[in-house]
């Protein structure tokens with residue numbers, strides 16, 4: 468194929484891609500209108516029956532055009548997730564009329580390029596108001612910014628699929644009066660980032676946040692004799708490597724973040740687990756009102772009385788009220804050796820009858836009990852099309 472033929476084909480592909488974007492934007496406008504009718508008629512945001520029908524139709528339609536069923540399904544899972552999250556954000560902002568700000572001052576760990584920065588950008592891109600980024604050096608500083616009203620929100624990482632819970636954040640949540648008003652998960656893709664043309668074998672010093680080292684321990688073991696230098700954030704690591712400008716120094720962090728510092732990746736997918744995601748809490752001074760049409764989660768903290776089976780009894784309250792627990796974490800209570808504070812994430816809205824009943828019962832049977840927040844659940848489980856495999860044969 469001559470280079471002019473290649474150019475012509477690429478022009479056609481570029482044109483088609485632009486059309487695809489126009490169609491996606493149109494689809495988004497329609498789904499936002501759907502959200503308006505759901506507000507008016509008090510209809511739940513998610514309708515998995517509709518999603519299933521839509522997916523089956525698209526898989527069949529795709530087949531006619533020679534498109535693979537799994538490809539079509541994956542594509543539309545992303546499109547539908549985006550549409551559901553946008554609708555949820557719209558409903559949530561309508562349910563908190565005073566809460567929509569013209570500017571959102573948001574405190575997060577690190578600077579431009581950190582995972583918290585990328586998560587902040589993602590969360591607030593769906594919300595009205597201009598984003599003002601306030602990069603901080605520690606979790607304590609982030610929380611203080613909101614407590615003293617220098618920031619409206621804080622974005623805090625709470626757990627990671629490879630390295631588990633971030634204990635320091637749990638401990639801070641115990642001592643603050645801020646409320647959790649949102650959650651989000653963000654894919655964490657660590658790459659080896661350098662500032663010069665170099666090779667993995669030449670790297671002698673690695674800069675990263677300790678969490679990143681923990682999540683990439685297998686890669687570090689393979690690398691062998693390399694000095695690891697812990698930094699306060701992934702962005703601090705990137706800045707250091709950019710300033711050092713040496714061919715034997717590398718940072719570990721996201722490729723997108725690294726590009727903001729002029730770094731490029733010489734190796735990707737460094738995490739032990741392929742599916743590496745972090746979950747973040749968004750916190751604010753005041754709790755939010757979560758509309759009942761939106762799936763909600765509630766985070767609680769409690770300490771049980773010192774008697775055998777006390778935790779089991781507390782968990783039975785959830786079972787009896789048919790409340791699903793999605794996470795249970797325990798942390799030591801400072802000053803009381805061997806006593807534990809339990810953090811629970813449960814599915815449900817604090818305005819719901821069974822949830823109110825469960826909260827009352829739990830409060831009565833625990834030594835310490837506090838609702839840290841009720842917020843829209845951003846875990847959009849993709850609608851399974853049981854027939855995908857069968858449809859393959861259509």
Ligand SMILES: C=C(O[C@@H]1C=C(C(=O)O)C=C[C@H]1O)C(=O)O
Nearest residue numbers: 498501512513514517518547550
């Ligand atoms: C747009 C709607 O809301 C949600 C999003 C859907 C979509 O993006 O196609 C489908 C069903 C709902 O879960 C709708 O109800 O039609």
